[in-house]
Amino acid sequence: MIADIHFQPKYVFAAIEAGCAAVRVNPGNIKQFDDKVKEIARAAKDHGTPIRIGVNAGSLDRRLLQKYGKATPEALVESALWEASLFEEHDFRDIKISVKHNDPVVMIEAYRQLAAQSDYPLHLGVTEAGPAFQGTIKSAVAFGALLSQGIGDTIRVSLSAPPAEEVKVGLQILESLNLKQRGLEIVSCPSCGRAQVDVYKLAEEVTAGLTGMEVPLRVAVMGCVVNGPGEAREADLGVASGNGKGQIFVKGEVIKTVPESKIVETLIEEAMKLAEQMEADGVESGEPSVAVAG
Numbered sequence: 001m002i003a004d005i006h007f008q009p010k011y012v013f014a015a016i017e018a019g020c021a022a023v024r025v026n027p028g029n030i031k032q033f034d035d036k037v038k039e040i041a042r043a044a045k046d047h048g049t050p051i052r053i054g055v056n057a058g059s060l061d062r063r064l065l066q067k068y069g070k071a072t073p074e075a076l077v078e079s080a081l082w083e084a085s086l087f088e089e090h091d092f093r094d095i096k097i098s099v100k101h102n103d104p105v106v107m108i109e110a111y112r113q114l115a116a117q118s119d120y121p122l123h124l125g126v127t128e129a130g131p132a133f134q135g136t137i138k139s140a141v142a143f144g145a146l147l148s149q150g151i152g153d154t155i156r157v158s159l160s161a162p163p164a165e166e167v168k169v170g171l172q173i174l175e176s177l178n179l180k181q182r183g184l185e186i187v188s189c190p191s192c193g194r195a196q197v198d199v200y201k202l203a204e205e206v207t208a209g210l211t212g213m214e215v216p217l218r219v220a221v222m223g224c225v226v227n228g229p230g231e232a233r234e235a236d237l238g239v240a241s242g243n244g245k246g247q248i249f250v251k252g253e254v255i256k257t258v259p260e261s262k263i264v265e266t267l268i269e270e271a272m273k274l275a276e277q278m279e280a281d282g283v284e285s286g287e288p289s290v291a292v293a294g
């Protein structure tokens with residue numbers, strides 16, 4: 001449990017004493033924060049509690065807002081490093097830093113500058129990223145740019161959506177960057193004029209049928225026999241559809257051809273067999289994911 005404290009310094013101490021695993025403090029809105037650093041550092045050190053200095057564009061220190069005019073990358077970084085230096089004065093370095101902004105471009109630049117100027121672990125976040133669709137894209141773009149360069153140690157996806165969705169998006173971003181082992185991956189083509197089957201429906205039905213499977217299985221659902229076989233052959237399991245039939249591939253080989261009405265159940269059946277085999281071989285599980293090929 002990590003406490004996120006704003007406004008009242010007394011709650012920083014309460015969170016530390018309550019045994020929270022870490023405490024985030026927002027230096028921009030905690031009353032007389034600079035004067036409290038000494039006490040916070042001592043309490044955190046006594047309890048072995050890491051502190052996150054969580055600078056946020058929406059609540060930037062007034063002094064820096066006046067200096068920079070708005071929450072620029074430089075202003076966010078200066079605020080974070082200033083607060084970190086106050087903790088350092090009291091010999092406290094168990095610190096993580098975040099400099100969140102709702103604009104991914106500003107946020108990326110702020111974290112790049114911070115990474116160049118400090119060795120502290122960084123917690124990435126695009127704050128108030130918006131509703132699920134927009135927020136997912138903003139977060140994926142920003143985290144992808146930074147994590148692919150080795151910048152960032154923990155992440156938080158902020159969506160105007162239930163928290164469980166934020167976690168799913170975060171996991172998917174990490175899997176996409178190969179920072180987390182992939183689980184079930186459905187590779188489905190976007191469909192085009194060559195498609196001889198309803199790919200969207202097929203991909204949805206296969207995904208629904210395999211939901212809950214946790215082994216790192218790659219399943220290709222392809223709409224035609226032109227480009228489909230190549231992708232299906234590369235996956236652990238796949239189908240290339242056409243002429244009312246589906247060629248079923250397992251580990252690169254066509255094992256059978258079934259009528260279109262039997263594609264979904266055949267894929268699920270073969271996926272179960274492969275999953276059982278993988279589990280028997282001791283392959284580690286990951287989380288499910290869906291990718292689009294084409």
Ligand code: SF4
Pocket residue numbers: 189190191192193194195196222223224225226227228294
């Ligand atoms: S596999 Fe490629 S070429 Fe074939 S239907 Fe899908 S998008 Fe079109």
